Amino acid sequence: MTSLFTPIRIGSNTLKNRLVMAPMTRSRSNDEGIQSELAATYYGQRAEAGLIITECTYVSSLGKGYVRAPGIETTAQVAAWKKVTDAVHANGGQIFIQLWHSGRISHPSLLPDNATPVGPSAIKPAGQVWTLDGPQDMVTPQALEINEIADIVSDFGLATAHAMGAGFDGVELHAASGFLPEQFLSSGSNNRQDQYGGSVENRVRFTLEVLDAMIAEAGSDRVGIKISPEMNFNDITDTNPQETYTYLVDQLNGRNLAYLHVALFGTPVDYHGLLRPRFEGAYLMGGGLDQKSATEALIEGRADAVVFGNAFLANPDLPERFRQSAQLNAPNKETFYTPGPQGYIDYPLNSN
Ligand SMILES: Cc1cc2nc3c(=O)[nH]c(=O)nc-3n(C[C@H](O)[C@H](O)[C@H](O)COP(=O)(O)O)c2cc1C
Secondary structure, three states, X not given: OOOOOOXXXXXXXXXXXXXXXXXXXXXOOOOOOOOOOHHHHHHHHOOOOOEXXXXXXXXXXXXXXXXXXXXXXXXXXXXXXXXXXXXXXXXXXXXXXXEEOOOOOOOHHHOHHHOOOEEOXXXXXXXXXXXXXXXXXXXXXXXXXXXXXXXXXXXXXXXXXXXXXXXXXXXXXXXXXXXXXXXXXOOOOOOOOOOOOOOHHHHHHHHHHHHHHHHHHHOHHHEEEEEOOOOOOOOOOOOOHHHHHHHHHHHXXXXXXXXXXEEOOOOOOOHHHHHOOOOOXXXXXXXXXXXXXXXXXXXXXXXXXXXXXXXXXXXXXXXXHHHOOOOOOOOOHHHOOOOOOOOOOOOOOOOO
8 A cells, every 4th residue: 555655756756755845945045046055954854755845946036036045047056056966865865946936026125236026917916025124015027028038938947957967856847826937827917918828828838838948958757846726825816727727737748747746725626636637647745734644645546745844844854753653843933034054954853
């Protein structure tokens, strides 16, 4: 019977178990987007996971949406990530990097030359973004020109090449949480009149072009995608999300991706039930799982692998704790995004 500890092949990688560490922003990089030395320790500590997915990492500095977020654009950024992949591999783990463009969810103070954030359309998101000066209102983004869209697609290809050079086992497209791909997917942030807006075919086009650019560099079996339909985050709205996501998943079929990662947060619709049977590949389920619900999902065939965020953040040895049915450390939200080692690399192991 399938369990959390049954190995699984995902694209070209065989995972030693089905426990996946969720992508989690930890804001420990410097202002140049260079990952801290601590990151190698943090990710290396969690190499018991079948697969680690890194925090979202900007493909170009115009796509940065948080303070102290890492990038994979410059030589120095790539070199810092190489230390992370080396540490994970030395401990017998595997690691994908989550590639990200924040689009309109940003602020001029986070961008080069105080640039205006970009988006599919000039529609201002409600809410605030965390900057060096604390939370600030988001601004009306500049609608991307067609040639600028092509540049961003190329940026994802280049970032994928950098990621493979940095030793990653694969790349995940961040198409969740209201960032640029989801801004294109969703009618509330996309009122374009050209081939990137309007019909579902047009709204899905950007995400597919980005995926194809990533596939061209890494091979389809090393490319995954994360979505979070109706997450209700970063002011994303869509008039018909069920149509949008079923159409998207139909288009993913045939691309032979490593996986589809779906994280749900109390949606009115059972998107796992809707999308899992539709997707012809490995299905990663995430959002609010515990050992019991994750095991049941695997046994009942509702997922191929299970993704844990908070629990992996606070328990570097999460697989071993599950094996022993040991108690879990509680995550400390106060140190989720603070610089330095505290709340990052100092969560105790079970044996301590
Ligand atoms: C501190 C923190 C940072 C996160 N940052 C990201 C991120 O960079 N990219 C992403 O796709 N999801 C991010 N998430 C969401 C997680 O990937 C995951 O979907 C979510 O935590 C639900 O899983 P859980 O209930 O097991 O924690 C973050 C979550 C947490 C707790």
